Amino acid sequence: MAKDVGFTTMGDVLGDGAAPEIGIGMIGYAFMGKAHSNGYKTIPSMMYPPPAIPVLKSMAGRNEEAVAAAAKRFGWERHTTDWRDLIADDDIQVLDNGGPNNMHLEPTLAALAAGKHVICEKPLGRNPGESKQMWDAAEAAGLKHMAAFNYRFVPAIIQARKLVKDGVIGEVFHFRARYAQEWIIDPNFPLIWRLDKDVSGSGVLGDLGSHTLDLARFIVGEISAVNGRMKTFIKERPTAEDPSKTGPVTVDDAYMALLEFENGAIGSVEATRFGNGRKNGNRFEINGSLGSISYNMEQFNELEVYIADTEPAEANGFRKVLVTEAFHPYWENWWPHGHIIGWEHTFVHELHHFLDCIVNDKDVAPMGATFEDGYKCDTILAAIAESDANGGARVEISY
Template sequence: MMKSLKIGLIGTGYMGKAHAIAYRNAMAAFGIPHDQLECEMLAEVDEDLAKQKAREFGFKRATGDWKALVQDPDVDLVDICAPNFLHKEMALAAIAAGKHVYSEKPLALNAEDAKEMTQAAEQAGVKTSVGFNYIKNPTLQFAKELIDRGDIGEPVHFRGVFNEDYLADASLPFSWRLQQEYAGSGALNDLASHLVNLAIHLVAPITSVCADLKVVYKLRPLAGDSQKTGQVENDDQAHMMVRFANGAQGTLEASRIAWGRKNGLSFEITGTKGSLVFDQETLSELSLFMAGDDPQTQGFKRILVGPEHPDYQAFCVSAGHGLGFNDIKAVEVRDLYEGIVNNKPLWPDFRAATQVNIILDKVVESHANNAWVDVEQYDGEHK
């Protein structure tokens, strides 16, 4: 067994901070010794910012050059929390240096890049993990158990929504997130990628899609000069119909301009014996309807997740107290640690994330052709 897993974190924005918190929380929640999961080195765009964030996040060392972090002999795992367009270069450099890689989603800007990254990692024999963290929620782990053991019968329909309002204000300035060169697609990459991963995880592989994309606010003011505008190049809204390998149907939609939705990830799964309903904004609750219940008292049952459910007890011994987003990331880090230190399979890895990228590319193709398109299966199954 490896003596310790030493982390090198690139990027300290929204997700970089979430990852830093998750390392600390995972040690406390799951009893991982502090000398076996070490926050070794942090990289940012310049030395001063890197040193400041290293002090705040509890990393031993800092650098203004991410390439130095990748090459550092004391870094075992490179954790990529940089903008989308940098994922490929950073991951390939880390793999070439023999490092394990933990990357935020989407893995790449397109499927071809994702395939290249996956092939490089597999040839090098390094472990990979991608931050589709919502599936690590104890509530969704329990939902997966209910589906797998047949409590709601065979899934026949999945309806998923992931709406947020972080760009709902048309006066918000133009940024890299609105440019295909740097972000790829818009709400599709940023939000719908989670839905796609979730649908595959809970229902079955997606075999075909029919999609529609829309840019609602085509121009946005430039930062620092509101008299000038930038052309928005990617989607504000994404809608798709999907077909699953098990015969189920589905609809998925995502928006980054949906006023009032803060973390509006929700889904409903209809089965032949019941239904499941989930809302990420109440992430420790699950609604379950069972067709076999007494008709006089039949209805959706509100389940408050507690210590009887997967991974919850590591955080709290009392039901109904609820968990949060950073707790879910801690579960993800626990899985990452065990996968590398104990040589256990990791999921979702680069291969599974590549399947998501394939589907997102097919969504763009479907929209362009105004037609259903078939989806290639890149063997993104659980291992």
């Protein structure tokens, strides 16, 4: 017998009746549309036995030809140029919102009102007010909600968090992180939606900074105060529609912030889109009273761990831990140790977690980020922007 989880499209794909089907509707067919489609399609075979079989029902985008091609390529049953079709579709139980940031609020609220669970890309809102509306609506509806902070699903990062929570590096003194990309360093790079505050809410702060600040909260704990600075290096760019015309860049190209944590730790974090030579350079280090942990996402499966006072002293130092053992997070699903995985697997883990929470009525937090986490992250982002507007003054965080 299939488990009764209240869905209309109960399936028996495995032949043992164990996994229900869940219909997915996806907004966006580009970067995140591709990453999430790949994640869903990998779950049934690799995250075995799956908690549910995601059925790719319908994908929405603005351009008919492009969304039709993407839906066909990624295996969606149908496509639409009007996201409202996803909301009205009774075959869809989960809205996956991979639209730009100005598309997060309205479709998410509409989906929740229609009784659909929602996973929404980060940053959850363009500001904390938007994300609070989404969190309140999801809680009021009693539906599962997740902010798509996929770096919580890197096995090495989960392992780092566990080492911190288990006290292996002792009392945490420092969290420092640097997330550097280079993709808009060319002044002729066009004025795409990510550089328009009306659409994106902020620049690199909300884009890459949100990942860093979510990881800071995930690994170290709540942030109580910030000082922030932001910088826009190139203030005019060719418009995407007509390169002979220019328009204003209305967001930050780089940010830096100091953090105070409730547990007494302090942090320094930064991100830039002008890190010449850095493609997706996402690193952090945590220093504690008993040791340190360092992570560089370009070495996706590795942690550097230092435990002070290990013997013999002559051999003491940072050691490289290859996080690929069967006992490491999520590794029972993958390969023999040393046969590494990569960035795309974060989406497999993340979407698997969300489906598991829906079908088995588990809590999305603390391993996954909820809309509450999305709201808290957006509140910290807003505090950094407020600090910058006041010359870097200290801003206390209050939710």
